[in-house]
Amino acid sequence: MIRRTLAPFALTVLVLIVAVAAVLIPVALATPDPIGMIDTFLFGPFRTFRHTGNIVEMATPAMLCGLAVALMFRAGMFNLGVEGAFFLGALATAAIVILVPLPGWAMAPVALAGGMIVGSSACVVPGVLRNRFEVSELVSSLMLNFAVMFIGLYVVNSVLRDPSAGAMVSYRIPADARLPRIVEGTRIHLGTIFAFLACIAGSIYLFRTKAGYESRIVGANPGFAAHLGLPIRSVMLRAQVLGGTIAALAGGIELLGLYQRFSWQGLPGNGWTGVVVAILARDRPLLLIPSALFLSYLQVGGDLVARNHDVPNEVVGLIQALILILVTASAITRSPRLLALLSGKRKEGHA
Amino acid sequence: MAAEPIIRFEAISKRYPNGTEALKGVSFSIEAGTIHAICGENGAGKSTLMKILFGLERATGGTIRIDGQPVDISSPRAAASFGISMVHQHFSLLPSLTVAENILLGQEPRRGLLVDRKAARERVAALAARYNLEADPDARVAGLSVAAQQKVEILKALSRDVRVLILDEPTAVLTPPETDELFRRLHGLRRAGITILFISHKLGEVRALADRVTTLRAGLLSGDAAMGDISDAEIATLVMGTTKTVPPLREPHGFGAERLRVDNVVLRSLAGADRLDGVSLSIRAGEILGIAGVDGSGQRGLVSVLTGEVLPHDGDFHLDGRSARGCSTAALRKGGMAHLPADRFHQGSARTLSVVDNAIAGAHRSSRFSRGAFLRVREMETEARRLISDFSIRCPGPRAPLSALSGGNAQKVIAAREFATAPTFLIADQPTRGIDIAAAAFLQGRILDMARQGTAVLLISADLDELLALSDRVAVLYAGRITAVLDNGPHLTPERLGPFMLGLEDAA
The missing domain is CATH 3.40.50.300 (P-loop containing nucleotide triphosphate hydrolases)
Incomplete structure (x- = not known):
């Protein structure tokens, strides 16, 4: 029994080791100091406290975006609006703290709440389109991400831009609005604790609440949900509202936790990382935590290698891509949901 | 040779x-x-x-x-x-x-x-x-x-x-x-x-x-x-094996008030084979009405209408005297309808979810299995264990995914769930198709038990032996119409049903 429960876990670990080795070894052999490069990549992140802290900092938005993706995937909704929601959530949060006069203590909570509402639209709009008109949420959310980005950049340039700064960045975020740092010597902030708690709450939601149960049923087999008389459309929409809200909040937290100004010139990619994290965790909220930490560890290792050896940190992208292929290859064989999506059949109860 | x-x-x-x-x-x-x-x-x-x-x-x-x-x-x-x-x-x-x-x-x-x-x-x-x-x-x-x-x-x-x-x-x-x-x-x-x-x-x-x-x-x-x-x-x-399963036999028993009445239901929307061309039926409490008919004679249409999946173009049906036309599946289930679907994996269950999840689904909103927004997970598992032993379902455990079970055992999980709601009206659509003899005999016995306790049962089966063993009356569907409603008894044989099923005779 124990062996059976551990087997998939062991398999995943094996897949990860294979993916890292398959990219790292050939790349290392092309450098003058292969051993040194691998050593920096694998162990560098733990040599200084600051770098180890970087892992946790990076894992924070990855966990939250992963949670947003996992909750939507579980309900069978392949909504990729997390990227746009993360961007827009951060932007709206920045806009509120910069433009709205608020007492210091209220800044972060009000701005984050506003960011959640505005940012979630990147997921909610495709959700509503799916609900009303059967538009594929995959396609519409993917396209909307870019619309959101360009609208956002327009707002930055025309409303929030600080003319005294050299680049296209916003005014400074007031110090009162920033999330407090919680570990000396790193930039780990309050949002990290929130992300851990959110993953636990996500697990409780999926496995211990009526709404989560219903979303799992709808995601596992819409025909079964229809047979039971579950409100399929509202369950699907709810998952996307929830996912969008969490992703937008992640953007706000990232901004208030780590940034002095809103300075993104394009989509930051945290939403995509969330998709990778969720797939690696097989949509299990508690597994999002190790999954996000692992991917962040690779990223930090890659950044160190890029700085110290003549290797671009795109290697991390390569490793991620390979992990995705390997993990989804076995996920495809298991998941009827993905199979149904790939074969173009989307069974749903007749309305 | x-x-x-x-x-x-x-x-x-x-x-x-x-x-x-x-x-x-x-x-x-x-x-x-x-x-x-x-x-x-x-x-x-x-x-x-x-x-x-x-x-x-x-x-x-x-x-x-x-x-x-x-x-x-x-x-x-x-x-x-x-x-x-x-x-x-x-x-x-x-x-x-x-x-x-x-x-x-x-x-x-x-x-x-x-x-x-x-x-x-x-x-x-x-x-x-x-x-x-x-x-x-x-x-x-x-x-x-x-x-x-x-x-x-x-x-x-x-x-x-x-x-x-x-x-x-x-x-x-x-x-x-x-x-x-x-x-x-x-x-x-x-x-x-x-x-x-x-x-x-x-x-x-x-x-x-x-x-x-x-x-x-x-x-x-x-x-x-x-x-x-x-x-x-x-x-x-x-x-x-040596365990003797008594072949289920219809026992005479009294019927109660009319539970289901179907009046002249017409359905045109689905693919040709599934149309209904003015179907009327009546089932009393404790009665099993068998539907015989060649596959595609309107069985799917009838089930879709009675489960609230589609709205009939004309006609009405009543559950316990109340019109149920236009009711959602959820409302019908609340009103005492249960449904053992013919397609047990596309409709009846979710193979990737656990036995518990499959066995409790639908009842999870009741106060027994939830408190506020939360599920009473322990209560659900206890009930699933009870159903597993009550229906002698062979499975690795309540948390195993349904896909780990054989077809017969998966069907038992579905039946256990549907029967546990104590329905007043049960649709059993091909309840034993493709499952082993022992499980089939078991489920047939349970369907008889349900009728004995006063449930009105609509039994659809391609297996005429099963229909004749369980039904009190048999209605024959042919090309979307009821061509005969016959009382069951020793005189009723597959040979007698055949001409109606093939549209050679029409007693309606």
């Missing part, structure tokens, strides 16, 4: 990576030119054995000999090279192509780069004539009846120099006259020298068709005898 058997299984065993032993050293022979039946409950290992023979799975021990030579059947392609072909329960035809295109798919006669249509048509016609299985080569498969599609499937299997034809429950989708027809064809194939392996749950059919029968139980060979040397009762014992 050579003395050497065409196929010999020697100590075949199969152990899955998860430790399940599907076959534990099974040995027997199949003589060339015979019809050989293989019987066993679901999970007894007969499907696994056939998959091994057809190259879909590898045995973990033992040898298969063909004509005395040990062979390695690594894929269906390898099986084909030994002349072994299989007709699956679910057809693998392409509906938009013609009969000839389907049969010769992958082996089309060519003229240059093009398919030689004329030669293809001639080859199919010759094939059909040779085996006396008539088929129009130019007909589109989509327009054919299930029986005709099966014929195409058999022709497709025969198109590649076949010596051994495996038929997996070929009669599950056929009406009695179609079954008789199929059996005549199969006897013809045997005369043409083809060896037929016939998998079935129905002993009557095995008796009518087979020369020899092999029974499997729990992965072991439990019997192997010529049909002349063994009685039906003996086969049943070999299949099910």
Whole structure:
């Protein structure tokens, strides 16, 4: 029994080791100091406290975006609006703290709440389109991400831009609005604790609440949900509202936790990382935590290698891509949901 | 005929990576030119054995000999090279192509780069004539009846120099006259020298068709005898073991008030086969109304209307005197409707979810299994354990995914869930199709229990024996109309229902 429960876990670990080795070894052999490069990549992140802290900092938005993706995937909704929601959530949060006069203590909570509402639209709009008109949420959310980005950049340039700064960045975020740092010597902030708690709450939601149960049923087999008389459309929409809200909040937290100004010139990619994290965790909220930490560890290792050896940190992208292929290859064989999506059949109860 | 058997299984065993032993050293022979039946409950290992023979799975021990030579059947392609072909329960035809295109798919006669249509048509016609299985080569498969599609499937299997034809429950989708027809064809194939392996749950059919029968139980060979040397009762014992299952019998009992009334329901929207053309029915408390009819006579339409899946174009139906037209599935279920769907994996369950999740779904909003927004997970698991023991469901545990269960056990989980709601009206749609004899007998007993407790039951079944064993009355559906409603009794036989099912007679 124990062996059976551990087997998939062991398999995943094996897949990860294979993916890292398959990219790292050939790349290392092309450098003058292969051993040194691998050593920096694998162990560098733990040599200084600051770098180890970087892992946790990076894992924070990855966990939250992963949670947003996992909750939507579980309900069978392949909504990729997390990227746009993360961007827009951060932007709206920045806009509120910069433009709205608020007492210091209220800044972060009000701005984050506003960011959640505005940012979630990147997921909610495709959700509503799916609900009303059967538009594929995959396609519409993917396209909307870019619309959101360009609208956002327009707002930055025309409303929030600080003319005294050299680049296209916003005014400074007031110090009162920033999330407090919680570990000396790193930039780990309050949002990290929130992300851990959110993953636990996500697990409780999926496995211990009526709404989560219903979303799992709808995601596992819409025909079964229809047979039971579950409100399929509202369950699907709810998952996307929830996912969008969490992703937008992640953007706000990232901004208030780590940034002095809103300075993104394009989509930051945290939403995509969330998709990778969720797939690696097989949509299990508690597994999002190790999954996000692992991917962040690779990223930090890659950044160190890029700085110290003549290797671009795109290697991390390569490793991620390979992990995705390997993990989804076995996920495809298991998941009827993905199979149904790939074969173009989307069974749903007749309305 | 050579003395050497065409196929010999020697100590075949199969152990899955998860430790399940599907076959534990099974040995027997199949003589060339015979019809050989293989019987066993679901999970007894007969499907696994056939998959091994057809190259879909590898045995973990033992040898298969063909004509005395040990062979390695690594894929269906390898099986084909030994002349072994299989007709699956679910057809693998392409509906938009013609009969000839389907049969010769992958082996089309060519003229240059093009398919030689004329030669293809001639080859199919010759094939059909040779085996006396008539088929129009130019007909589109989509327009054919299930029986005709099966014929195409058999022709497709025969198109590649076949010596051994495996038929997996070929009669599950056929009406009695179609079954008789199929059996005549199969006897013809045997005369043409083809060896037929016939998998079935129905002993009557095995008796009518087979020369020899092999029974499997729990992965072991439990019997192997010529049909002349063994009685039906003996086969049943070999299949099910010594536990005696009393064949369910209708007992006379009183009926209560009218629970379901269907008035002149018309449905046009679904595909042609499913239309309803003014159906009226009535079921009283404690009564089982059986619906007989050729597959596609309107059964699906009727179920879709009564479960609230579609709105009928005309007519109405009443549950306990209240009009239920336009009610959602949720409202109907709340009103006491329960439904054992025919398609147990697309409608009845979610295979990736656990047994608990499947067993409690639908009841999870009740105060018993939830408090506020939260589920009472322990309560759910306790109830699932109770259902598992009450329905003697064989499974690794309540948290195992439903996909780990055999078809019969999965159907029991679905039935346990639906019956646990104590419904006033139950739709049992093909409740025992394709599941093992023991599980079928168990579920039939439970359906009778439900009726005894006052549930009105609408029983739809392609198995006339089942209908006649359980029903108080039998209504026949033909082309979307009720052509007869007959009281059940010793006088009611499949022969009497046949003409109504085929539209030859109309008593309505």
